Amino acid sequence: MTDSPPSGKDTQAARRAPARRPTMKDIAQRAGVSESAVSFALNDRPGVSEITRDRVRRVAEQLGWRPSTAARALSGEGAATVGLVVARPAATLGVDSFFLQLISGIQEVLAERQLGLLFQVVEDVAAECAVYRRWWAEHRVDGVLVVDPRTDDPRPGLLDELGLPGVVIGGLADTHPNLSQVRADDTGAMAAVVGRLYELGHRSVVHIAGLDSLAHTDRRIRSLRAEAARHGLTQVRSVTTDYSDTEGAAVTRRVLGARAAPTALVYDNDVMAAAGAAVVAGLGLSVPRDVSIVSWEDSVLCRMVHPWLTALSRDTIAFGRLAARELTALLDGGAARSVPMPLPRLIERESTAPPPPLTGA
């Protein structure tokens, strides 16, 4: 009956021994105070003397006590967990390094606060909404991180309805009462890319974009159009794809085979850019002599193909950190707000150069 501190040494008898978790009651007994006192002490609430607080803390430490999140959640404290759901078909998911990096960044911040991350992969946005509903009803999460914002997105409305705090990663058009936003400046980035290509002498550019339902795809397309207009370019357009290497390759083939072939290609991700580069080579053309290539996303892949790809590089881990920080601020009762991410840097490698002189016919 004498409960010893969890030593773990008795491996012999341990077997399936569940090694009971200590509760506040145990602490209270040992410290000779009431459970409430323990609660106050451990939560840095007034109502206990420093001496008692210290004693309780020591006992708790010695016992290896940790609050049961279940009990905490039940008494109104929230679940100490945030949710992240990614709505992409499983196959598409693997290619990108984006998500894991983002998640690493998120974790760094959540770990500081001992917040858990509930993660789920689903097929589409409808399923994602269902997950939010379920999480909310089951009391599982205190807030969520929303990725891949879309044009005409049902999620912000749903989160409003549920009163679930959230951070939209990527940025939305409108604002919502308890949704913060971390905005990526796609418009500015596109302007930088187009500006640089223009400077190099390119007048005909094709943007091989991603899924057209995504908000940032839309922003990039608009920005491209605006920049084209500003520079007086007419040979500029966007083509949407599904981000896959196969579609990237197919579109590249189609575009370069057309009457007025572009001299520069801007790809919305690294995988398509690499696939596109391969197609260009396969057509007997040279990168960057005949065609310049820019990848919107930097990764090892960009330095793994030849020539090395010029890429728009952003600190995805920092992106995650920032988003998580916004969410914790929101959970602490802060007001929703919208913060910008720094502009991605254009890293010029070997895949961009002036266009061939004979262009223009």
Add this chain to the structure above:
Amino acid sequence: MTDSPPSGKDTQAARRAPARRPTMKDIAQRAGVSESAVSFALNDRPGVSEITRDRVRRVAEQLGWRPSTAARALSGEGAATVGLVVARPAATLGVDSFFLQLISGIQEVLAERQLGLLFQVVEDVAAECAVYRRWWAEHRVDGVLVVDPRTDDPRPGLLDELGLPGVVIGGLADTHPNLSQVRADDTGAMAAVVGRLYELGHRSVVHIAGLDSLAHTDRRIRSLRAEAARHGLTQVRSVTTDYSDTEGAAVTRRVLGARAAPTALVYDNDVMAAAGAAVVAGLGLSVPRDVSIVSWEDSVLCRMVHPWLTALSRDTIAFGRLAARELTALLDGGAARSVPMPLPRLIERESTAPPPPLTGA
């Protein structure tokens, strides 16, 4: 005071309206029975008539009721959540597609049972152990999935001590009371690779392995040695790396620059294989004319470099599914067991061929 069903239509007044979650008490009231009856009815326990059960079910549905996981967990039912922690530095993480694929597979199975996945990224195994301890103490998870098993791994012992069910993905040497295992047949796979290379005529092979602390690295190295012995090969060895493209490239350069250069290189992941291929080309050698390359992991990357890489392909999503299924079996009270994964297939592409005839000097 009249509580209406959560319609969500009143966006006007909603604002921060938290839209109260229905509880069993609400159901009990509406159905005109006691809370206990509701509990019995909803959990398919005897003690209520079919009529009442139906009525209760309907009311619950209509109210959009979902059990609070917190409350459930508190009353001893477990947290309906499993944990997965990945111990890799953030930078290393993004490169492979392995994890997200694995997770997709895991999710498929967990989703069926409405189990949540608590995900965490940490720096090293010590931190991972701390996370397990915390999760256990906080009552957060019912079981865990352990990835990257190591030689001399502290995690199985810890899980035993905590009595936390788990599934080791990749396979361990010894068995543990409540740990199931999903074993990858690295030995067989390596045998297949070496066999094929031998068949092609290769007699000198270098295996550019991954982290030497990982159990599967060890298994592959041993298997390589065994196969070499079996075939009577003496020019065969393994070099461990950190899986990064830079180390893969560096080792490749070193190995090919040495006196007796190998004619075949086996890389433990796709990133290193691609980087290695680039180095070979940079040295003025041709793949596969001068050097054959095999990648232990298939991905878009293998079809993105030239020549396309021969690769060992396994169904990572299925791997995840299988592991998750083992875990749910364990949670259902099943006994721990050890199941094998199917042997990966060797997909021969353009990077493997007979060695140059002049070899042997």
Add this chain to the structure above:
DNA sequence: TCAGAGCGCTCAAGCGCATTAGTACGCTGG
């Protein structure tokens, strides 16, 4: 001198659910 205000602490209620121990009722069999 005594009301009033802290201070440090205990008590008890309650969060939403599962579960064990009743309770009321109708039925059967002796």
Add this chain to the structure above:
DNA sequence: CCAGCGTACTAATGCGCTTGAGCGCTCTGA
């Protein structure tokens, strides 16, 4: 006619924690 039993339900606990309402005590100020 009633013991005995199964059925369909309710009442009461408890899980581990938070929290508002006390409750004695000491210290202050008029």
